[in-house]
Amino acid sequence: MAHSSSSGTAQAWSALGGDPALLERVSYEGTGALPSRLPVMELARSTVAVCSLAAAELAARRTGGPVPAVRVDDGAVTAAFLGDRLVRVDGVAPTTFAPLSRFWRAADGWVRTHANYPHHRTRLLDALGLPAEADADAVAIAVGQLPAQTVEERVYAAGGLAVAVRSEQEWAAHPQGAAAAGHPLLVMERIGDEQAPRAVGGPAARPCAGLRVLDLTRVLAGPVATRTLALLGADVLRVDPSGLPESQEAHNDTGVGKRSARLDLGSAAGRAVFEELLASADVVATGYRPGSMDRFGLSPEELAARRPGLVVARLSAWGRYGPWARRRGFDSLMQAASGIAVIEGDQDRPGALPAQALDHGTGYLMAAGVLRALTEQHERGGARLVELALSQTGAWLVHRLVRTPDRPSDPYDASRWLTEKDSPMGRLRHVLPAVSYAGGPADWDRPPGIWGTDAPEWR
Template sequence: MTLPGRVPPLLHSLARLLPEQAREAVSWSGRRWWWAGRLDVEGLALGSLQMLAAAVAAYASSTGGGTRISFTSDGAAAAFASYAHLRINNRPVQGFAPLSGFRPTADGWVRLHANYPHHERALFTALGAERPGEVDAAVRGRTSAEVEAVVTAHGGLAAEVRTPQAWADSEQGRVLQAEPWLRLELDAVDPALPRPGNAGPLDGLRVLDLTRVIAGPSGSRLLGALGADVLRVDPPAIPELEDQYVDTGFAKRSAVADLGGAEACRRLRALLAQADVVLTAYRGGSMARLGLDAGSLRAEYPQLAVVSLDAWGDRGPWAGRRGFDSIVQAATGISYLYGGAGDDGGWRPGALPVQALDYATGLGMSAAALALVAARRQGAAGSAHLSLARTAQELLALPGPPPGTEPAALPGPVLRSGFADYGSLTYVPPPLQINGHQLEYPWLPPRYGSADLAWR
């Protein structure tokens, strides 16, 4: 099954692991374009969802089952905006913090990110500010490059709003251009069948989710919806934002553990010995210090599928730098392309209609994980790597909507509601139909950190 019109080549990233019958088991319907902006955000959404669906079909086939998977444009659009649709006790979730956003500098614009308390503290320290009102003046007195450099050096998040060409000409942009969107590393292993189950296409699959924020957790919630036992583990020192956790916490369990401690490390190793998949999404070097980087994990647990995500790639001068979807949009030129007239009549940068880099990369992570596990039947195992910045470059390289394409209103999503530990929730269901039936989350987000370090 291919998308009509201009087809994003995302599915080809896993072509050697996805048999043709798995790709043919996927279908979709609906509009090809609806946001109709400068870039083919719709193609990124549809292409990444198609990739996950084909990987689910491949995994189901590897366990001896046959699964038909479908999705719609409406469902894809809603899933990529799940945060905006979520209601907790009838209130919308909090978006960006007041200090997060675009700020004019002495020579252009910069994007700041201060949603997390420790990033807000780093921003204040870097700019010599004590109150939010002092941040604008501190930024205006520096060039965009200076703000980016000083905030980054203090452990905060800031990105100069570049043009796409300026990013392409940068050293990090050139490094990533030489990388595939999804980098696979495969080894030969003894063939092994995935554990079959009967409660869902992924029943019996064990996924250790060491990801945060949106990208990884949004992908792994779909693995949980499909029947996998997904256990998310967070460090106690930097707890997740509550609203963000609720949005991505469906169909998985949540634990908090200091993996640098001896007891937590021992229990984690016991989990790894029985796991099928490990998803990681921390900046370069942090996982290696714990022995949880892809190379170390693959050496110790050769049957494990390891999929890692970072902001800027694991090679090049920015490999260890922090980053989020909005910061990556600014640095890579997306914010420049979506710029327009501001409230004062002057030009200001803009943003994608949804945080598509996060959601598409998260789907890519989950798709790679399933394809790797399914490949064990043929005696192959390995790891995969993705980055938000490489996803941004993939989006920038796609042809945009045809000239004259206008934004189109899609039907409003059919929302679900339920009552959980966080109260009354209204939310978007998973964007897949399995054998003609709408996929649902088997349970709503449990209390953050409420699970033990053990498989179900």
């Protein structure tokens, strides 16, 4: 099935500051399968489209030729948005959610928790007054005795993650929901005054060749963005704190094309290595809770002062505004808080989107913002900031995209968008990139490695 246009693509491209005339370079085809009451397929199609168009635009700047045509296939987009579920190592599927990451019935409604990481599980149990060995039955009893918002506040006070399930109307009345409604889909601004553009050339198939990306992001949106930059030829080095655990299963999906190292920024030696990496970085992507990295001088302005001409892409869950600005958050929690879970559920229980669509969509928007910033730099120089939040992508989905239900008419088979290759973990199956344009790359140049084991140095 072909699609002649996408209003979502036009909205996102406008938010990115793109030339509207370039939308004529985009065409749509194929059939997807992200069934939902909200326009999830439109969100997915649009974010991949603008990312592909931004890549094509940068390729044209680097080669001096015309902007290549972009063809968006809904089947490939669907596979990409389901990629964290479709990845396999030696035929083994990942565990996407831990047993204590789910909906729970509270005394007056529902609560959604996120406890995939061991430290989040511990904090959840502590907040509920439960022992470390407590199981799901014990959590269900404890949550069932409390109002949903009491659980939300207790768990967050303990450093864990839980939100009360709210309707669309309840979220609109909440100070954080009202704040989100008043902000744009994303922000792009100039944060440095130096004029000289950084001269980097590259072939159309790898328009980011020669660029170095310092990746300070974690599951899932940020790694999707930097994975896309790696596809386009950038040297992407992901750096994680030495003491914070990460899921190798998640890295199997989002670590393709990258290398991954660990650094203790609190130590003099670790900080020295980081500053050496920053000194020749072209892009820094951050995805930690607002305020959590301030002591390391990682604000966009401080980074750009130390590395003139830098592009900084900054991602948060709830945005840098409102009472929840410094709270941790994940896609599943955003769905629960913002009314999406109620919209997608029924009278018996809340529901969920057919994919982690806020994460994936925000990731493609983040990559698109970096690519557009690089294009603008090519002409006018200057350090740039690209800022996004899962809450803004959620507000876009609920309030600004045309709400037409997505109901695929045919069974969906992802096999044509899957590939297999040997990796350090075993035989890896992963999804091929949905971001594509004429003459662009068809796959990443390397599989993911073992998380955190690469040397913290540029290639």
